[in-house]
Amino acid sequence: MLKQAMASILTPEESEEMYGAFDQIGSKIILRIPDSLLSKKKLIGKVLLEKVKTAESVFYQSSPVEGDYRIRQLELLAGKENTETEYKEHGCRFMVDVEKTFFSPRLATERLRIADLVNDGETIINMFGGVGMFSIVAAKKKKCHVYNIDINPHAAKLCSENIGLNKMKGTVESIEGDASEIIEKKLDGVGDRVLMLLPERSDEFLHSAIKALKQKGILHYYCHIHSDKKNQVSEVSASHFMSVVNVRSEILGSKIVRPIGPRFYQAVVDVMLYK
Ligand SMILES: C[S@@+](CC[C@H](N)C(=O)[O-])C[C@H]1O[C@@H](n2cnc3c(N)ncnc32)[C@H](O)[C@@H]1O
Structure with missing residues (x-):
């Protein structure tokens, strides 16, 4: 899904480097991006936000889950800055x-x-x-x-x-x-x-x-x-x-x-x- 969405902005070689999946939690998308593609991260975020109609924000996960609270650092790539969302399960x-x-x-x-x-x-x-x-x-x-x-x-x-x-x-x-x-x-x-x-x-x-x-x-x-x-x-x-x-x-x-x-x-x- 992610690789398909990126076909318009990445070369086939770059698409190969992209991780295949992302997490969507309510209206928030969280994405990992390999170092080699970080220069295109904002563009990747913008395209993904356009493709996924239920999403309001795309974040790049810039750290692993860490520390006492087991949380990760996020950087906004596109959409709303707010990190709270409703999730149903x-x-x-x-x-x-x-x-x-x-x-x-x-x-x-x-x-x-x-x-x-x-x-x-x-x-x-x-x-x-x-x-x-x-x-x-x-x-x-x-x-x-x-x-x-x-x-x-x-x-x-x-x-x-x-x-x-x-x-x-x-x-x-x-x-x-x-x-x-x-x-x-x-x-x-x-x-x-x-x-x-x-x-x-x-x-x-x-x-x-x-x-x-x-x-x-x-x-x-x-x-x-x-x-x-x-x-x-x-x-x-x-x-x-x-x-x-x-x-x-x-x-x-x-x-x-x-x-x-x-x-x-x-x-x-x-x-x-x-x-
Ligand atoms: C891996 S998360 C699991 C959270 C939850 N069970 C879930 O699956 O969504 C671990 C949680 O433990 C909490 N935590 C870490 N140290 C703790 C402690 N000493 N006492 C109570 N909670 C703690 C963190 O804040 C974090 O929310």
Whole structure:
């Protein structure tokens, strides 16, 4: 789609260099452009904005997702400067800010998988909940109570807004702060299920995640795994988990969530923990 759209302004050789896909989140397009084509970035943005009728802005992603808030730097190429937009997924509405908060449309399948696993009546602690995507999709499908914690004030504020938009006041709670501190203060032993969507730092927070669970509870442990063989990723992630956990654990399943680089994967291990 992207290469086709660029046919009028790029040579066939330049088109080959262009990445094949871009993310569209609501009315915002986010694009990566190889260094060799950066001199044409504004023109690329302008043409793309003309082609994609539902888009209001095209941004160039000038940094990887980074820092405590897991956000990226964006540069406006064409259209409106505003980075907030509405995004719809699995029957829910979300206000997201594509620059000030983490957001990935590529986790949509994983959000639905988790929501399907939840049982009615559960209390869920979403330790790194962002703008509330996983929490609200789960609460839409099942009768559960979700604590959505995030240290980024913009994410916590948008989560509160999203709770209102989806009429989930009293069902999903947005809490701003460090997950370890919040669990220590008010969520010790409260969760039937804990989500750990900060794969780079899961081991660091594992102790707090276990603390947040009841005597017996389910943990969704996300991690990053290097592997030459794709078919070994789930096994490697499960054995990594078993090497770092210090309470009785029964692996319920493990799988690749998405590829994130050459021979590099985001994986999830679903575990029943007994304290
Ligand atoms: C990879 S994002 C996941 C967000 C969300 N679960 C989603 O999928 O849209 C990780 C989130 O963890 C938050 N975070 C980082 N350190 C944290 C901490 N110590 N306590 C709570 N949240 C934290 C970041 O602000 C970011 O929103």
